[in-house]
Amino acid sequence: MMSRGASFARERWLSIDLRTLGLFRIAFGLCLMANLIDHAAGGNLTTFFSNDGTLTNHFALFAPIQRRVWSFLFAFSRPEEVAVAFAGIFVVFFLYTVGWRTRLMQVLTLICFISILNRNLLLQDGGSFACTVLAVWTLFLPLGARFSVDAWVAARARGPAPTTSPGPRHVSFVCLALLLQLAAIYGMNAANKSGATWRDGTAVHYILWLNSRNTWLAGWLRFHEPSWFSPFLTRGTLAFEWSAPFLALCPVFQTPLRRLLIVSMWGFHLGIALLMSLGPFAYVMMTFSILLLGPKDWAVLEPRAAGLWAALMRRAPRLPAALARLRARVRPPGSGWALNLAESTRAQVRRTAIVARECVAVGLLVLMVVELTLANGAVPERLRLSGRPAWMGEVLYYLRVYQMWSMFAPDVPRSDGMIVVDATLADGSHQDPLTGQPPDFQAPLGGPCRYDHDWSEYIYYYPWDRHRAYRNGLRDYILAKTSQATPEQRIRSLEAFWVSADLPPPGETEARNLRRESLLTSDGQR
Numbered sequence: 001m002m003s004r005g006a007s008f009a010r011e012r013w014l015s016i017d018l019r020t021l022g023l024f025r026i027a028f029g030l031c032l033m034a035n036l037i038d039h040a041a042g043g044n045l046t047t048f049f050s051n052d053g054t055l056t057n058h059f060a061l062f063a064p065i066q067r068r069v070w071s072f073l074f075a076f077s078r079p080e081e082v083a084v085a086f087a088g089i090f091v092v093f094f095l096y097t098v099g100w101r102t103r104l105m106q107v108l109t110l111i112c113f114i115s116i117l118n119r120n121l122l123l124q125d126g127g128s129f130a131c132t133v134l135a136v137w138t139l140f141l142p143l144g145a146r147f148s149v150d151a152w153v154a155a156r157a158r159g160p161a162p163t164t165s166p167g168p169r170h171v172s173f174v175c176l177a178l179l180l181q182l183a184a185i186y187g188m189n190a191a192n193k194s195g196a197t198w199r200d201g202t203a204v205h206y207i208l209w210l211n212s213r214n215t216w217l218a219g220w221l222r223f224h225e226p227s228w229f230s231p232f233l234t235r236g237t238l239a240f241e242w243s244a245p246f247l248a249l250c251p252v253f254q255t256p257l258r259r260l261l262i263v264s265m266w267g268f269h270l271g272i273a274l275l276m277s278l279g280p281f282a283y284v285m286m287t288f289s290i291l292l293l294g295p296k297d298w299a300v301l302e303p304r305a306a307g308l309w310a311a312l313m314r315r316a317p318r319l320p321a322a323l324a325r326l327r328a329r330v331r332p333p334g335s336g337w338a339l340n341l342a343e344s345t346r347a348q349v350r351r352t353a354i355v356a357r358e359c360v361a362v363g364l365l366v367l368m369v370v371e372l373t374l375a376n377g378a379v380p381e382r383l384r385l386s387g388r389p390a391w392m393g394e395v396l397y398y399l400r401v402y403q404m405w406s407m408f409a410p411d412v413p414r415s416d417g418m419i420v421v422d423a424t425l426a427d428g429s430h431q432d433p434l435t436g437q438p439p440d441f442q443a444p445l446g447g448p449c450r451y452d453h454d455w456s457e458y459i460y461y462y463p464w465d466r467h468r469a470y471r472n473g474l475r476d477y478i479l480a481k482t483s484q485a486t487p488e489q490r491i492r493s494l495e496a497f498w499v500s501a502d503l504p505p506p507g508e509t510e511a512r513n514l515r516r517e518s519l520l521t522s523d524g525q526r
Helices: 004-012 018-049 057-062 079-098 102-119 126-140 149-158 173-192 203-208 216-224 229-249 254-275 281-292 295-315 321-330 336-375 390-399 453-461 465-470 472-481
Strands: 015-017 169-171 415-425 491-502 512-521
Touching: 015 018, 018 079, 018 102, 018 126, 018 169, 018 281, 018 295, 018 453, 079 102, 102 126, 126 173, 126 281, 126 336, 173 229, 173 281, 173 336, 203 216, 203 229, 216 254, 229 254, 254 281, 254 295, 336 390, 415 472, 465 472, 472 491, 472 512
Parallel strands: none
Antiparallel strands: 015 169, 415 491, 491 512
8 A cells, every 4th residue: 555655756756647748759759850950951961960061970980079979970971871861860750759669769769869969069059968868868758658659559459448447647756857857957057147147137138149149039139128128037037947946846736836837938948949049959948848747737638639639540541450460470369377477477577677767767867966966066066976986977978968057157158259261262352151252250240140050059169279179170161162163263272260249238239349360271270
């Protein structure tokens, strides 16, 4: 008999609705497919994932940007080969989304996503790591139990479910781990925001002027920004991030508090997506919020979705008779002691697998807690779990489940920059090969970024001193890209600059102190 305390903990923190898992799988799969398309669009597949781009596979492998880099994309060199690999990854993400062989697709999805991330770590961002932690944690959960091809096939084979069947709940320590992960993401982001711009309310103002990250809407809004706008949103951001852990973990008034958190997460991250180009972070965190849905939420949602789902199922193809015969051959009916022994063995294997799953999940949470204390400056020195065994860090590096959550922390940058390439052509003219226009050394004084997210991330990491060894890749990419130009348009020499400026303080609209730093010449990196 389960004690009252254990039953309370199970209900509040240790179980999740199977319908919630099914809806999360669909939303997360759509995010992954959209992110993959974003990586492939606009020539980025060639630029960032092939040997014709800025970082060749052999250089990324033998001079890794970070430790323990692995990726099956290292086996693909030419753009055509990478395109085939991306097509295969898209198929995996699609099958994951529709829930076909879901358990297998969960594993393959994690492998594929980490392979994309590791192929060019100059594109990594907070959204990438939010994706990896979600993919790792949900690897332990039955995401295909509802709203999936697997569930549909099983239902047709099983027939109508009995009316006395128990509620669709899954019990696992991973449910608590996901809540703690959500609390860590927001709590650490809030705790790490200790800089002056967050204290004086100017953080959002300076974010609006980050040309390397902004959208056209931010470019318009910053010229019409009322005086109360930045202080209100800056303090609202901190209030939301500090309250999110409480709203996620509070054991009382759980349904209304989690509904408030879901609405807040969607509003907060939609605002981020409208104003900034931060990759998949905003959409992944909105997807994360789906895991907060409970039985009372489904009592409202399911009747509205039932008609749509029934209509889809009526249009789905019938299972071929061959599949039914195959099932009969693979799992033939039996009787007597052989059947009892088989059922007993399967039950024992299931119990063992559950125990093993929970032990691995507990161990993984311990590793992430240790990493959390070491990776975030807001954690006091006395609470840092230093001296961890080396193998702990190795596991985290292989899985890319870092726990440093410090977006725009401790302070929002008050300066911003852009890469400007000055190429001298054979006819004596000057051109920036990245834009096809004359070099614009006034770019940091102008409007929002003219590049997509992959280019924005690359430009952000490129000038870092620790990435100096990777600068020549940009030169090689530019020279290869223009090698087929007419003789008059071929590059005679080039120099790449980091051009930056101080952002305008509140009440002003003009950046100042324009400066230029040479990063690269035709002969190699500076």
